[in-house]
Amino acid sequence: MMFRGALVRLAAQYFLLLVLILGCFDFIVYFTVSEALQSRVDNYLQSAVVQATRDLTVTGDTVTVNPQYSPDPSYGDTFLYVLQLSGPQVVTPNASLQTVFKNPSLNDAVFSARVGQGSDTKVFASQQQWVVDTSPIRNVKTHKIVGILQVAQPISWVNDALSRLVRQLVLASAVGILLGALASLLMATRSLRPISRAFQRQREFVADASHELRTPLTLIRTNVEAWLRRVNGANRTYARNIVEEVEQLNRIVGDLTTLALADARQLRIDRQPLELNDVVRDLMTQTEPLAEERGVQLRPDLNGGVRVEGDAARVRQLLLILIDNALTHTPSGGEVSVGVIRRNGRARVTIADNGEGIPPADLPHIFERFYRADKARNRENGGSGLGLAIAKWIVDAHKGDIQVISNEGKGTEVAVSLPAID
Incomplete structure (x- = not known):
């Protein structure tokens, strides 16, 4: 499916945005409810403290509690403990509450109360939490x-x-995320549909145009070559220039046709066992005259x-593109080496040169169609800007990978890795 990677990335972005929104919503709801419940507990406790204080009577150093005291049930379950600093306890908790009021966590609070400071303390006792x-x-x-007055209230209900x-x-949130994932995929599909249609129309146009250009280009070349045989002088030079430009156009049309058919999955890959060393030897023999013409040494x-x-x-087309590209960008006196090795079940072919290299800004784009790092030089040498795009397609079609390492001014190494067989 075309644009599958873009579809997945766009759907993932929608999905992550939804998860982020739901996460923020859940956090806000939890924080708001938690604060409301805590405020409710505080209000209940303070109201219970006020009620208990009203039922205390202090005479000298003696504290007494109104015998009719009963906690207001509207404040929740509250329990009272009153300790005189001199004399006996006024209100003693029952055995089940001893673990609450005698909890070591309250020691600091009791000490602070002795010097006039009140406080609220959370303790865990009697298998629940209290304030x-x-x-x-x-x-x-x-x-x-x-x-000292202590009023306790269980708050496990809050938890x-x-x-x-x-x-x-x-x-x-789980239901929302599930529905959101489906909605994200639908939205991403709808968003990419116009782009996919436009790309499909572009691909069809390129394929049709490439097909339609072949016949007129062939006729132009035939007529110019016939004219070339009958003219001399400046007209002959003009005729040769026309033939060269027609050849350039034919190469571009051929490359466009190849990519258009590849996009439409109409190119068949006929797989058979290949000895890469033999392929490389044949190609080096074929490109040796070109290397000599440019003053570049080919080293296997x-x-x-x-x-x-x-x-x-x-595979032959792939390696020829890479070797020709290395020769094109290596100056006279330079060297291009082609290595073949098997490693970890993979066949690795490396084409290295000590030429001009590729600028770092151009490196991520070299496999894009019509992209040229050096437009002037590529045009001079007849490049169409499609060779590396075709090379990338051939590698992908063979379930391989291609990597480029380049240092500007020092050279470039292209490594092709393909699954090896015995």
């Missing part, structure tokens, strides 16, 4: 601290409520028998 308000009891006439909320949010580096399963014509 305990500890405050000093003063004689209003002498302002002397004569006792239970928040746990239920988390479960509900997780369940709702072949190691044993290295076999792959592939289309002989396409």
